[in-house]
Amino acid sequence: MHVPQLDDRLQDVYDAVVHRNGGEDEFHQAVCEVLETLGPVLDAHPEYLESGVIERLVEPERQIVFRVPWVDDDGRVQVSRGFRTEFSSTLGPYKGGLRFHPSVDAGIVKFLGFEQVLKNALTGLPIGGGKGGSDVDLRGRSDGEVMRFCQSFMTELHRHVGEHTDVPAGDQGVSAREIGFLFGQYKRITNRFEPGVLTGKGLDWGGSRVRTEATGYGLAYFVREVLAAHDTSFDGKRVVVSGAGNVALYAIEKVHQLGGTVVAVSDSSGFVVDDDGIDLELLREVKGGRGGQVTDYADQRDGATAGDGSIWQVPCDVALPCATQNELSDKDAAALVENGCRVVAEGANMPTTPEAVDLLREAGVLFAPGKASNAGGVATSAFEMQQNAARESWTADDVDGRLETVMSDIHARCLETAEAYGSPGDYVAGANIAGFRKVADAMLAQGVV
Ligand SMILES: NC(=O)C1=CN([C@@H]2O[C@H](COP(=O)(O)OP(=O)(O)OC[C@H]3O[C@@H](n4cnc5c(N)ncnc54)[C@H](O)[C@@H]3O)[C@@H](O)[C@H]2O)C=CC1
Numbered sequence: 118m119h120v121p122q123l124d125d126r127l128q129d130v131y132d133a134v135v136h137r138n139g140g141e142d143e144f145h146q147a148v149c150e151v152l153e154t155l156g157p158v159l160d161a162h163p164e165y166l167e168s169g170v171i172e173r174l175v176e177p178e179r180q181i182v183f184r185v186p187w188v189d190d191d192g193r194v195q196v197s198r199g200f201r202t203e204f205s206s207t208l209g210p211y212k213g214g215l216r217f218h219p220s221v222d223a224g225i226v227k228f229l230g231f232e233q234v235l236k237n238a239l240t241g242l243p244i245g246g247g248k249g250g251s252d253v254d255l256r257g258r259s260d261g262e263v264m265r266f267c268q269s270f271m272t273e274l275h276r277h278v279g280e281h282t283d284v285p286a287g288d289q290g291v292s293a294r295e296i297g298f299l300f301g302q303y304k305r306i307t308n309r310f311e312p313g314v315l316t317g318k319g320l321d322w323g324g325s326r327v328r329t330e331a332t333g334y335g336l337a338y339f340v341r342e343v344l345a346a347h348d349t350s351f352d353g354k355r356v357v358v359s360g361a362g363n364v365a366l367y368a369i370e371k372v373h374q375l376g377g378t379v380v381a382v383s384d385s386s387g388f389v390v391d392d393d394g395i396d397l398e399l400l401r402e403v404k405g406g407r408g409g410q411v412t413d414y415a416d417q418r419d420g421a422t423a424g425d426g427s428i429w430q431v432p433c434d435v436a437l438p439c440a441t442q443n444e445l446s447d448k449d450a451a452a453l454v455e456n457g458c459r460v461v462a463e464g465a466n467m468p469t470t471p472e473a474v475d476l477l478r479e480a481g482v483l484f485a486p487g488k489a490s491n492a493g494g495v496a497t498s499a500f501e502m503q504q505n506a507a508r509e510s511w512t513a514d515d516v517d518g519r520l521e522t523v524m525s526d527i528h529a530r531c532l533e534t535a536e537a538y539g540s541p542g543d544y545v546a547g548a549n550i551a552g553f554r555k556v557a558d559a560m561l562a563q564g565v566v
């Protein structure tokens with residue numbers, strides 16, 4: 118059990134968050150993890166406490182909850198719930214993805230929105246933070262059902278979004294297909310072709326090259342920096358990746374390009390081990406069909422086996438949790454340490470439990486928090502917004518080059534900040550403090566709003 122290590126000056130802030138957001142455990146967890154690292158910042162900058170910056174930062178600017186009625190293929194009316202948490206517009210329009218998954222509730226979008234504020238600040242780009250989604254379960258639904266759901270969702274959401282206000286994108290369960298349906302409905306309702314209202318669009322109607330790949334590629338670039346800072350590289354490294362969605366697939370692709378070998382991958386059905394290296398083409402084929410499961414991969418590839426237990430028991434040098442929150446427990450962390458894992462870098466948002474983080478850090482495993490290591494996706498969304506505003510379309514090499522630069526800048530900023538605040542080498546402290554300071558200073562400049 119992780120016991121919060123809070124500075125006395127921050128305990129009241131945390132208690133108020135728990136009281137005010139009852140039952141929203143993931144939000145409490147995300148706030149606690151940040152507050153735990155802010156003590157040294159308050160020693161140097163008491164003005165943050167005096168001006169109520171921290172109390173304001175943990176309270177979303179606006180939370181929108183709405184009904185999403187839609188008709189399924191059998192003519193039955195389904196009622197889902199929609200959410201958008203507009204957390205902070207201090208550095209730019211609210212920016213962050215939409216998640217369509219049955220586990221979505223107010224607490225999940227709030228934790229994701231909070232993480233997004235600091236992540237977006239770390240990118241150095243002019244974007245605030247928000248997140249949204251729905252508790253709808255669209256798995257196995259037809260394209261027509263997905264379209265009707267997205268149209269209904271946007272029929273309410275359109276009032277709250279816009280290129281200068283709030284710019285959603287994809288997340289779990291929301292990819293190019295859903296973004297297309299959402300964009301079409303926004304255009305129809307507003308009678309405006311406004312590409313800057315959503316990111317992750319198709320390339321022919323305002324999308325950016327490399328946005329689809331960006332989170333996974335960015336994660337691999339970040340880990341390359343971590344390894345280089347310790348005089349090593351991906352060459353010859355065994356890598357384990359959880360998830361088999363957008364982030365995981367492109368992380369696997371880039372790890373292979375950078376010289377590592379991904380030896381295991383998972384989805385909600387289980388995991389597979391392939392010591393020769395995951396064959397990405399086959400994995401995409403297996404996952405491509407409706408209801409495709411990674412465990413089917415083992416049936417079609419010599420030497421591959423469907424795993425038993427947890428994917429984190431597979432020996433590796435680098436572990437990349439890319440599926441969902443709290444998927445890597447203390448037991449999993451103990452197995453990673455036991456098997457000699459050197460680096461854990463989060464592709465998903467908050468996939469590592471606090472107990473697991475403690476265990477990894479105590480064992481000297483290099484741990485990169487998602488708000489730093491998975492920031493490449495949102496950074497490339499910000500590039501998409503820049504291209505839309507300028508009516509430009511950059512080349513893939515151009516966008517990829519900018520993505521590499523952003524990831525290496527974030528890495529450097531984390532290390533410099535950790536050093537400056539007395540925790541050399543600590544990526545968690547570095548990411549939290551660097552992101553926090555950028556938002557907090559802008560909040561001070563903008564007055565009590
Ligand atoms: N898509 C993006 O640009 C970004 C996504 N993220 C985060 O990355 C994570 C994954 O997102 P996407 O790849 O976009 O979603 P996705 O919906 O494309 O893929 C998610 C994958 O995880 C698997 N999964 C779900 N729960 C699992 C579990 N308990 N164990 C193993 N596998 C499980 C699913 O089967 C699916 O293959 C989420 O935490 C998301 O918030 C973070 C930054 C940007």
Ligand SMILES: O=C(O)CCC(=O)C(=O)O
Nearest residue numbers: 213214286288494495498
């Ligand atoms: O590209 C975006 O706006 C959102 C990406 C996202 O949802 C995330 O960083 O978790």
